[in-house]
Amino acid sequence: MTLDIPNYRIVEKLGVGAQTRIFRARCMRTGKDYAIKTTKVQKPEDMATVDMMRAEYAIGSTLNHASLRRVYELRMVRQRLRVRGAILFMEYVDGISMANPDFRRPLDEVLALLCKAAAGLHAMHQAGYVHADMKPNNILVTTDAEVKLIDFGQSTKCLEAKPRIQGTPDYMAPEQIHGRTLDPRTDVFGLGATMHKVFTGKHVQTVMNKTLNLAYQGSVGKRLDRTDPEEALKEFPRALRRLLRDCCAHHPDERPADMTNVIERLQMVRTLLNRPLGEQDFDEEGFLDEIEGGKFDLTEEGPPEPEAILLDELADRGEEDI
Secondary structure (H helix, E strand, C coil): CCCCCCCEEEEEEEEECCCCEEEEEEECCCCCEEEEEEEECCCHHHHHHHHHHHHHHHHHCCCCCCCECCEEEEEEEEECCEEEEEEEEEECCCEEECCCCCCCCCHHHHHHHHHHHHHHHHHHHHCCEECCCCCHHHEEEECCCCEEECCCCCCEECCECCCCCCCCHHHCCHHHHCCCCECHHHHHHHHHHHHHHHHHCCCCCCCCCCCCCHHHHHHHCCCCCCCCHHHHCCCCCHHHHHHHHHHCCCCHHHCCCCHHHHHHHHHHHHHHHCCCCCCCCCCHHHHHHHHHCCCCCCCCCCCCCCCCCCHHHHHHHCCCCC
16 A cells, blocks of 8 residues: 555654554645554455554544544545555654653653543543553653553443453453453553553563463563562652552452542652651551542542554564554
8 A cells, every 4th residue: 555645745654563554744735743544454354453443533533632642534545445454644742652761750740641641541431431552652741741642442432341352461451351341440450550660660460461371472572570569669659659559459349440549649649759858757658548548639620621463463473462
């Protein structure tokens, strides 16, 4: 498929996925830049990527929140009535992902950015959807400290089970692996695993990454080391350690119930970090228990308004996503 889009000029390539390429394209009539995701269909199984792009458009085009990338249009490329490819037009975001080695911010700033990411997820949940693929690569941060969550290709309706296992091994909640229904707590796990990687540089243990057989381990590389998770977090505030532990709990009922609770607890960590020097000590453990029990509301204004491949293809393609 030749990438020749009338009235658009390709400015640069932004990224390459398992079956997709993403470009920055400029509309010659308006001068506005877009991110466009493209794929081509060469064999029947390539239609799975087209289906994911259809899902991304169907869900993304209904969402409107400052921390969610806008999705505008999906164009199918046909030849003799057969689908030969697809082009998805999305909001262009001038920023880098939290997985980028150049992403370095003070702890308080990262916590503020994660509050915005959680607010975006809350908006998705309020609209009836679960992102289902939270990871550092899918959180873009702009130079003016705004956040955009991207990639809704694996998103699904709340309280539905997906027909096949999809996700990224290091960030998948147990219910995703076992084919159970997904709800906002699935994204709580994904965001918790994301925070663990952002803060420590290490992956939290998940059902998937601790049980990959040797063939898959050879494809995706070593996912875990022998460092005790608590040891990796020992330099961080106790409130943050407890939040990450709770977000990454195996059973959904043991996690924070929704993103509003996650936001409250992230803001509580910021409050503790920003206490003036010399301020009188207090019972932090008891304070944490009361916050986590919902006795206090630390939100300043409340939350803002509201490529993946199949597991059996992972060994062949050597991609991170499944």
